[in-house]
Each structure stands twice: as structure tokens, then as C-alpha cells.
Amino acid sequence: MKRMSKKTLLLAGAGHAHIGLLRRLSADRSKNNASNALIDTDIHLISEQPHTLYSGMLPGWMAGHYQLDEISIDTKSLCLRAGVRFIQQSIINITAASNTVETSGNERFDYDVLSLNTGADTDLRGLSQAYDDMSNDTRDDMSNDVIAIRPLSTFTLQWQQILADARQSEQYRLAVVGAGAAATELVMAAQVALQKINNNHQVTLVCGENLLSGFVPSFRQRVIKQLHRHSITIIEARATAYRDGKLSTSNDSFPVDAVIAATGVRGAAWTVSTDLETVDNGFVAVNSQQQSVSHPNVFAVGDVATRVDQYVAHSGVHAVHGGAIEAGNILAYLQSKMLTEYQPKTHTLYLLSCGDKYAIGSWGSVSLQGRWVWYLKRQIDKRFVTSCAA
Ligand SMILES: Cc1cc2nc3c(=O)[nH]c(=O)nc-3n(C[C@H](O)[C@H](O)[C@H](O)COP(=O)(O)OP(=O)(O)OC[C@H]3O[C@@H](n4cnc5c(N)ncnc54)[C@H](O)[C@@H]3O)c2cc1C
Numbered sequence: 067m068k069r070m071s072k073k074t075l076l077l078a079g080a081g082h083a084h085i086g087l088l089r090r091l092s093a094d095r096s097k098n099n100a101s102n103a104l105i106d107t108d109i110h111l112i113s114e115q116p117h118t119l120y121s122g123m124l125p126g127w128m129a130g131h132y133q134l135d136e137i138s139i140d141t142k143s144l145c146l147r148a149g150v151r152f153i154q155q156s157i158i159n160i161t162a163a164s165n166t167v168e169t170s171g172n173e174r175f176d177y178d179v180l181s182l183n184t185g186a187d188t189d190l191r192g193l194s195q196a197y198d199d200m201s202n203d204t205r206d207d208m209s210n211d212v213i214a215i216r217p218l219s220t221f222t223l224q225w226q227q228i229l230a231d232a233r234q235s236e237q238y239r240l241a242v243v244g245a246g247a248a249a250t251e252l253v254m255a256a257q258v259a260l261q262k263i264n265n266n267h268q269v270t271l272v273c274g275e276n277l278l279s280g281f282v283p284s285f286r287q288r289v290i291k292q293l294h295r296h297s298i299t300i301i302e303a304r305a306t307a308y309r310d311g312k313l314s315t316s317n318d319s320f321p322v323d324a325v326i327a328a329t330g331v332r333g334a335a336w337t338v339s340t341d342l343e344t345v346d347n348g349f350v351a352v353n354s355q356q357q358s359v360s361h362p363n364v365f366a367v368g369d370v371a372t373r374v375d376q377y378v379a380h381s382g383v384h385a386v387h388g389g390a391i392e393a394g395n396i397l398a399y400l401q402s403k404m405l406t407e408y409q410p411k412t413h414t415l416y417l418l419s420c421g422d423k424y425a426i427g428s429w430g431s432v433s434l435q436g437r438w439v440w441y442l443k444r445q446i447d448k449r450f451v452t453s454c455a456a
Contacts, residue, residue: 072106072107072108073106073107073108073178073179073400074107074108074109074110074176074177074178074179075104075107075108075109075110075177075178075179075180075181075396075400076109076110076111076112076167076175076177076179076180076181077109077110077111077112077150077181077183078111078112078113078157078160078167078180078181078182078183078184079112079113079157079182079183079184079185079370080111080113080115080118080139080141080183081118081183081184081185081367081368081369081370081385081389082183082368082382082385082386082389083181083183083367083368083385083386083388083389083390083392083393084111084181084183084389085118085139085141085144085454086386086389086390086393087181087389087393087396088111088141088144088145088147088148088150088454089144089148089453089454090393091104091109091148091149091150092144092147092148092149095147095148095149096147100149101397104397104400107178107400108151109148109149109150109151110150110151110152110153110175111141111145111150111151111152111153112153112154112155112157112167112169112175113141113152113153113154113155114154114155114156114217114219115141115154115219116140116141116142116152116154117138117139117140117141117142117219118138118139118141119134119137119138119139119218119219119222120137120138120139120447120450120451121218121248121382122382122443122447122450123136123137123447123448123451124137124218124221124222124252125251125252125254125255125419125421126255126419126444126447127222128225128252128255128256128259129254129255129258129259129419129421129422130258130259130262131423131444134222136448136451137451138451139451139454139455140454140455142154143455144454153169153175155169155170155171155173156169156170156171157169157170157184157336158170158336158339159336159339159340160180160182160336160340160341160342160364161340161341162180162340162341162342162358162360162361162364163341165177165178165180165363167180177363178363179363179364179365179396179399179400180363180364180365181364181365181366181367181392181396182350182364182365182366182367182370182371183366183367183368183370183385183389184334184336184370185216185331185334185368185369185370186216186331186332186333186334186349186369186370186380187214187216187331187332187333187334187335188214188215188216188327188328188329188330188331188332189329189330189331189332190212190214190327190329190332191332192243192304192305192306192329193212193243193305193306193307193308193325193327193329211308211309211325212243212308212325212326212327213225213228213324213325213326213327214327215248215252215326215327215328216331221326228240228256228324229259229260229263231323231324232260232263232264232267233263235264235267235323236264236266237264237266237267237268238260238263238264238266238267238268238323239267239268239270239321239322239323240256240260240267240268240269240270240322240323240324240325240326241269241270241271241272241305241313241322241324241325241326242256242269242270242271242272242325242326242328243272243273243305243313243325243326243327243328243329244271244273244327244328244329244330245273245274245276245277245278245279246278246280246328246330247278247281247289247416247418248328249271249273249328249329250271250277250278250289250293250418251418251419251420251421252326252328253269253271253293253298254292254293254296254298254419254420254421254422255419255421256269256326257269257296257297257298257421258296258421258422268297268299269298269299270298270299270300270301270320270322271293271298271299271300271301272301272303272304272305272313272315273300273301273302274302274303274304275302277289277290277300277302280379281416281428282428282430282431282433284431284433285416285426285428285433288426288433288435289418289420289426292420292424292426292435295420296420296421296422301315301317301318303315303316303317303318304316305325308322308325311323313325331369331380332347332348333346333347333348333349333370334348334370337349337350337370341360342358342360342361342364343358343359343360343361345372345374346372349370349371349372350364350366350370350371350372351371351372351374352365352366352367352371352372352373352374353373353374353375354373354375354376354407354408354409355391355392355395355405355406355407355408356371356388356391356392356395356408357395357399357405359374362399363399365392365395365396365399366392367385367388367389367392368380368384368385368388368389369385378408378410381414383414383415383416384410387408387410387411388408388410391406391407391408392408394406412430413429413430414429415427415428415429416428416429417439417442417443417446419440419443420435420440423437423440423441424436424437424439424440425437425439425440425442425443426439427439427442427443
């Protein structure tokens, strides 16, 4: 009897969804319970780094509550346990018409089914109104000056440099630009860390007029009170440029030693040259089954993708829950079975850390705060990271 040739499932990026899929494959493997869909399938995962940093614990690391290895997931070992080949490379293009992924190592990888979970880039456009018209060299200059929160691995090195500079300074001034939950967590973690070095150091949040606009008013008020408790300066103007040690806003300009941008996400750089259908400046357009609207053998989930049928926020929560559905759909697709829709829950639990082992929680219209909320967050976060090592 003629044996069918093996299929290739390529996992691009090691974001939340693929970590979840690897855990599932690893658990199935240890129970000798591999899905029939995968018996004749080779699985490869391409990611830039052998470790994935867990963003939910990053502010806790900045504030000194965790070591870097406590917030890192060893993707390479997880792949080994899951029976997945790990390839450490950066994806620079995807040509869906020929089913190929191109990497910075000048290699091409063919696939039968592709799953994208590469996250997104920090949106720096607001920091220079002319960002899209700039040459790549000028953009590089600007991104050397402004410290983007993504990729997290680069950010962790830059944060350590900030701490080193602050130790040499009498009065270090840091600005965090952004208006979302991540920006408020970062600014409080930064203030706690810098003031541990010297009380004269000061962090400023530059947030425009819409601080935490997606959250209920009670949660927003709680966060603003915590920002005041930490004596963080809040500037409700838009940051427009950072040049020669001065941060300009729509109202003013002032000197700072460093600027961190936590300004939301834009489509990943590699999407510029792909033939996959994208929306909103480079997010891979997917349907309710997390399947590319232009190429059915391509699935995408998390920050890299945008749902075309309904609004789903780019967040870790949807990367995890959407990822679980997407993983099932990949297996179903390989067996020509029916796909399932990802239906996001109306409310999700959000736990926001306030720098000093204190946190605020929100669930729908309910919000609460306290040290116990921080310990709850720590327990949930640690359980997630340690379960990836089991
Ligand atoms: C400080 C901070 C705190 C946050 N806290 C929360 C929170 O509490 N709750 C919440 O829901 N959301 C939170 N978020 C948002 C959350 O981090 C993102 O929405 C989430 O990480 C998106 O997950 P993802 O799986 O799409 O991709 P990511 O987590 O971004 O992972 C992408 C992966 O792909 C790899 N990769 C990227 N590009 C390439 C490439 N070209 N080639 C190969 N590999 C590549 C990366 O190295 C990484 O491993 C926070 C964000 C920040 C910055």
C-alpha cells in the first residue's frame, strides 16, 4: 500500500497561543495520546528567541519582584517535549501563494498548514506624525532613541541600561508614553524601581486625553488614584516627537533622559511584503475561526491578527482563549473536519499591578483593589509560567 507523504504544520512565532498548543502536544505525548491529525504531520516552530517572556509579569520584573528567569518560558525545551522541531530565526516574509515562509537567515520553509502567532510591533507613529514618510534610516534613528516596549527581549536589555544610567545620575527623568493598561503598569513599576535608587528620580506618564478609555470609570479612577499615590506626573497631551533629549507634546516640550513607548500595536514589519490579506496597516485578516480570509490553510491568532467579522481587542487574554480554539481548528483542518468559531466572552478578568505588590482587578462593571489582588495575580501568572516547564 502506498504511504501518503507527511504534511508540514509550521508554527510561526512563540506567542501565547503557540505556547498553549505546545503544552497540549507535550501533555498528549506524555500520555501517548497524540491526535490522529498529527500522526502523518511534521511540526516545526520558528521563533526569534529560544525563550518567550511573559508580558503579564514584566512590570513585576521591572519593579524587582521577579528574576528574569521567573518570567521566561523555555520555548525550545517545550518544543522538544512536544515533539516539535524548534528553529531559531526571524520571519521576514510569507508568500502564501507558494506556501513559503522566508527568514532572516535567508532560508525558506514550505508548509501545508501555517499558524501565525508572532504578535505585533509597538505603534510609534504617534511619536512622529511623519513616521510613515520617513526613510528606514531615520526610523531606525528614532527607534534607537525611543525605547519601544516590543520586542520584550530587547526592552529588558534597555531597561537594565536605564537602571544603570539612573544609578549614575543625581536626578533621572523618564517618560512613559501610552494610555492603556500596560502603560500604567509600566509607569508605576518604573517609578518604584527608580525611586528605590534615588528619591529624586521621577517618572512622567504622557497619555493624551484618553487614559484607560476602554475600561469602566470606577477602574479608571482607581488606577488614577494609584498613579497619584506614587507621585507620578501625568501629562494629558499627545507626545509628538523625541529629539536631542527633549520630549515634545501637543502642548509643550520638556527634557527627559529616556522615553519608553507603550503606545499600542501596529501590524508586524514582515506583513509589509506578504500576499496574505491584511487590514488596518498590517494585521492578518481572519474570520471567526481564526482562519485567513485569503488563504484557508493559514491560521492566525493573537496580536498578529484582526477579526474581520467583529471587534476583538488585541490582548493576551484573546491570544490564549482564541489560541485554544485555533489549535483545535488546525487539527480539524488537517483532517478535513468542521472548524469551530472563537466567541470571545463579554467580560474578561483584568489584573493591573501598581508597582509595589498592590493591584487593581476589573471584571465587567466590578472593580476592586488591594495587596491580596496582587498576590492573586502573582499566583495566576506564576502558575502559567511554571506549568510550561512541567
Ligand atoms: C507590559 C505589558 C503587560 C501586559 N499585560 C497584559 C495582561 O495582563 N493581560 C492581557 O490580556 N494582555 C496584556 N498585555 C498585552 C499582551 O502582552 C499581548 O496582547 C500579547 O502578548 C499578545 O500575545 P501574542 O500571542 O499575540 O504574541 P506575543 O506574546 O507578542 O508573542 C509573539 C512571539 O513571536 C515571536 N516573534 C515575533 N516576531 C517574530 C518574527 N518576525 N519571527 C519569528 N518570531 C517572531 C516573539 O519573539 C514572541 O515569542 C500586556 C502587554 C504589555 C506590554
